Amino acid sequence: MSRARPALTPWLLVSPGALLFLGLIVLPLVLTFILSFHVYDHTTGIKNEFTLAHYAAVVSDDYYLGIFWRTLRLAALTTLICAAVGLPEAYVLSRMRDPWRSVFLLVIIGPLLVSVVVRAFGWSMLLGSTGLVNQLLQALGFGTAKLLYTESAIVIALVHVMLPFMVIPIWTSLQKLDPMVEAAAWSLGASRFTALRRVVMPQVSLGMLSGSLIVFGLSASAFAIPGLLGGRRLKMAATLVYDEYMHELNWPLGAAIAIMVLLANLIIMLAYNRMVEARARRTLG
Template sequence: MSATSQSATSHSLGPPAARANPTPWLLVGPGSLFFLGLVVLPLVLTVILSFHVYDHTTGIKNEFTLAHYIAVFSDDYYLGTFWRTLRLAFLTTLICAVIGAPEAYILSRMRDPWRSVFLLVIIGPLLVSVVVRAFGWSMLLGSTGLVNQTLQALGLGTVKLLYTETAIVIALVHVMLPFMVIPVWTALQKLDPMVEAAALTLGASHFTALRRVVMPQVSLGMLSGSLIVFGLSASAFAIPGLLGGRRLKMAATLVYDEYMHELNWPLGAAIAIIVLAANLAIMLAYNRMVEARARRTLG
């Protein structure tokens, strides 16, 4: 066979099939199995459990029903608890954004060693257990706590703070504030300070420079922080349980009561799945809204 025919034959057969590289699969495999085993599988089992029939005399039956979801959506008690959970989570996120964004901006303008000192102060609450922090706030906000003692010393009388929504929001803001400051501060680290200086040089006021130059750049950082704070606040358990008492229920404490006190696991699973779906819907909608605005602003 001539060289020309051999070349034509090799071109007709095409290049040899590339061998699949197993390295990416080997690297991703352990993490994927870990995620499937600890996240996806429990969620699937919880969804299945939420459709099981529960009898107070015999327990969980191997029968399927929609009664738990119907009971949740038709009972004002559950709907009121869901509304309180979302409302307090939104209020906590808003306060963290109002406090955290300026705090991150000031932190980004600091120089060492003060930057390191204040960064340690910001992330310091994360080094303490949330239960310890909740007990600390219960002692501060109690009827004989430091806050009421100070108000009495000023002649303002005693204010009921413990076992109120105000106490829950205060403690949640204290716990969640680092999760807002760190993403915004990270976004500010990528911003060239000369851009803001150029805006000031061209005649813009400090407020205009912050609004037109700095804020669009850190919007994605605020988005990340807001999603983290909202998700953690809506699913918080220790703080609402210790500072809200038995009267002010939130979604996590409601699920705990159904599982541990009422032993109605299917109803508790249904409540947990509804809260998860509501959180995902709100967070995805907020994500799309902020990203669309950032695209319009940044081009």
């Protein structure tokens, strides 16, 4: 009996989290996957029959493929901008001293304390035809720019929302890096840029990997920002699924779209994960 208890202890400790994960994530995904194969009739609703027509319709229709391409493209662009902005920001933050480090860390994570809907409405007012951005462009002589209900507006708002998810993992990786390693590179004649590129970047590649995966996944599944800043015509995957569920009432087609977006995200993220980890292993030995 005394030997059995230690063997069961890990299972007992992880069982609450495992049950929560199964009930809130795995089970809904399984039910959504099963629902995506049901036949839908506009007069009678969902039938207890199975078909592959929904997947075939999504794959063969340029309308759906165009929305998928826009979703993945804007998510990748958001991730790239967040990486370009987040790496220097995290580097500067890691070199700060208290209390400024705490102040600027609060500024970085501040957007997370405000609802996404509130932030989206704020950007809609800033990017509108009478917003502050257009007034500034007019004052600089660039004329009126149509930013609201465009892809640019979606990317701007997504970068603002997702940037903390990129900065925090990179900053955490930088906290584990010995500053003397970078100083040693300087003493051996390397410039600051070379030391950053050859010494710091390989060390924080895994932190950037974590941030990139989080930002890409959240951007590809974003709903509030594309819905409010993209309008009815500029759809992304999440808004398309919402329309199929709530407006068209075609739940099987919406489920099929959701499953295909999930699979596309997983394939891209796993491929990116392998590529970055392989490069990090080659660089760090």
